[in-house]
Amino acid sequence: MSEQAVRLDYAYCLTEALGKGQGLELAALKALQAQADKAHASLEQQRQAGSLGFWQLPAMGQEDLAAITGEADRLRGLADNLVVLGIGGSALGATAVDMALSGVFRQSLPCKNQAMRLFVADNSDPRMFCSLLSGLDPQRTVYNVVSKSGSTAETMSQFLVVLERLERALGAEEARRRILFTTDPEKGNLRLLANREAFPVLTVPPNVGGRYSVLSAVGLLPLACAGHDVKALLDGAAAMASRCLRPGLLENPAYLFAALAVAMQRAGRNILVMMPYVSDLLGLAQWFAQLWAESLGKALSLDGRRVNLGQTPVAAVGATDQHSQLQLYMEGPQDKLVCFLTLANYGADLEIPALYPEIAALAYLGGRSMSELIQAEALATAAALASQGRPSLSLRLPQLDAQVMGQLIFLLEAATVAAGAMLEVNPLDQPGVELSKELTYGLMGRPGFAEQKKRLEQMDQGARFVA
Ligand code: PA5
Numbered sequence: 050m051s052e053q054a055v056r057l058d059y060a061y062c063l064t065e066a067l068g069k070g071q072g073l074e075l076a077a078l079k080a081l082q083a084q085a086d087k088a089h090a091s092l093e094q095q096r097q098a099g100s101l102g103f104w105q106l107p108a109m110g111q112e113d114l115a116a117i118t119g120e121a122d123r124l125r126g127l128a129d130n131l132v133v134l135g136i137g138g139s140a141l142g143a144t145a146v147d148m149a150l151s152g153v154f155r156q157s158l159p160c161k162n163q164a165m166r167l168f169v170a171d172n173s174d175p176r177m178f179c180s181l182l183s184g185l186d187p188q189r190t191v192y193n194v195v196s197k198s199g200s201t202a203e204t205m206s207q208f209l210v211v212l213e214r215l216e217r218a219l220g221a222e223e224a225r226r227r228i229l230f231t232t233d234p235e236k237g238n239l240r241l242l243a244n245r246e247a248f249p250v251l252t253v254p255p256n257v258g259g260r261y262s263v264l265s266a267v268g269l270l271p272l273a274c275a276g277h278d279v280k281a282l283l284d285g286a287a288a289m290a291s292r293c294l295r296p297g298l299l300e301n302p303a304y305l306f307a308a309l310a311v312a313m314q315r316a317g318r319n320i321l322v323m324m325p326y327v328s329d330l331l332g333l334a335q336w337f338a339q340l341w342a343e344s345l346g347k348a349l350s351l352d353g354r355r356v357n358l359g360q361t362p363v364a365a366v367g368a369t370d371q372h373s374q375l376q377l378y379m380e381g382p383q384d385k386l387v388c389f390l391t392l393a394n395y396g397a398d399l400e401i402p403a404l405y406p407e408i409a410a411l412a413y414l415g416g417r418s419m420s421e422l423i424q425a426e427a428l429a430t431a432a433a434l435a436s437q438g439r440p441s442l443s444l445r446l447p448q449l450d451a452q453v454m455g456q457l458i459f460l461l462e463a464a465t466v467a468a469g470a471m472l473e474v475n476p477l478d479q480p481g482v483e484l485s486k487e488l489t490y491g492l493m494g495r496p497g498f499a500e501q502k503k504r505l506e507q508m509d510q511g512a513r514f515v516a
């Protein structure tokens with residue numbers, strides 16, 4: 050295996066590390082091959098049927114990639130700031146990769162290599178949106194409206210606000226040069242407007258769902274604008290895609306991740322904590338939370354049985370959350386599986402000065418590096434959890450660059466659909482989010498949703514406040 054490969058360490062899922070009655074015996078681990086076989090057959094069938102569109106993205110043709118990077122170059126010629134107007138799967142992936150590669154403080158620090166500053170307005174919150182719009186120079190800002198459906202209320206409201214402001218400030222033609230759409234090739238309001246009014250537009254393949262779309266134009270356009278190496282991102286994903294085609298449980302990191310998570314869930318571990326020991330990977334943990342929750346939290350199985358399945362994902366950061374969540378993970382209910390993300394090479398380091406040799410509680414740090422400290426903390430936390438019979442996985446990253454991020458993203462996407470196959474639920478739909486959308490439409494007066502408004506009024510018993 051290449052030294053650049055992301056590796057999955059599962060030692061702390063085994064009984065031999067966790068103690069009697071906890072985790073998996075070696076024989077039980079081997080028996081999970083049957084789960085891998087089930088996933089393998091199902092994913093192969095879905096790939097053949099063309100329903101796993103994300104699997105094809107790493108092998109994107111030169112022409113498609115050039116269309117994306119060409120638009121990114123055009124936008125970079127126009128402005129310094131790119132605001133993505135999108136939500137959920139149309140937003141989280143770009144944030145995850147940009148934060149990983151440019152750092153958690155990127156928006157307040159100067160940009161390198163003439164890259165654009167990227168802002169992702171992943172909400173309809175007017176307080177956030179007003180402060181963003183008023184803080185950016187309109188002459189130096191462009192927008193990417195990302196919506197596969199072209200109808201998401203949060204995104205459409207932002208688009209309408211921005212278009213009106215830009216038209217007023219710069220005129221209709223210039224406004225349209227500064228707003229790029231990313232949407233379905235045929236359907237939806239954004240496609241309609243692009244055809245009618247010549248907005249520039251990039252396409253999301255129809256068989257790529259929102260939360261699996263970061264390696265399409267949805268993520269690649271903003272990431273290219275922000276100066277990231279999108280080809281390396283795709284290359285990393287392609288390398289992981291070929292590992293994720295292997296049938297053997299212990300040769301395929303996606304099958305192993307999925308099989309362990311599913312086995313732990315069946316044993317009552319209903320919470321999956323994604324805990325990178327890298328602050329810049331908080332966005333990745335949040336992206337994963339949406340992927341895992343929306344894909345696997347389902348009322349019905351594929352054959353229509355009521356199952357109400359799902360493992361609640363939690364985003365945490367080490368070592369920060371050792372001082373926040375770890376007490377609960379160590380001593381609270383035995384309902385969690387933790388997935389650590391560790392980094393062999395932080396790409397930056399500081400030697401801790403030996404300033405007070407006479408104070409033992411400070412002296413031991415002197416001469417050691419900050420990377421040694423955080424790596425020790427990650428190892429110690431996993432060992433401490435294991436000592437209490439609490440399982441964890443570790444995804445070991447060699448370093449943090451675009452190639453590694455591509456591997457990581459693809460691995461987690463493949464693991465999610467593999468888990469869907471093992472649990473016999475559909476990881477590509479999200480029927481549970483519809484009702485609240487429809488009730489919102491009712492409240493906002495959208496034609497065709499009067500019934501929903503009435504339903505809400507009937508349910509409304511009035512608020513009850515504590516005195
Ligand atoms: O993963 C998903 O499918 C969702 O989170 C969508 O991405 C989100 O609802 C936004 O949808 P759209 O891109 O159609 O605006």
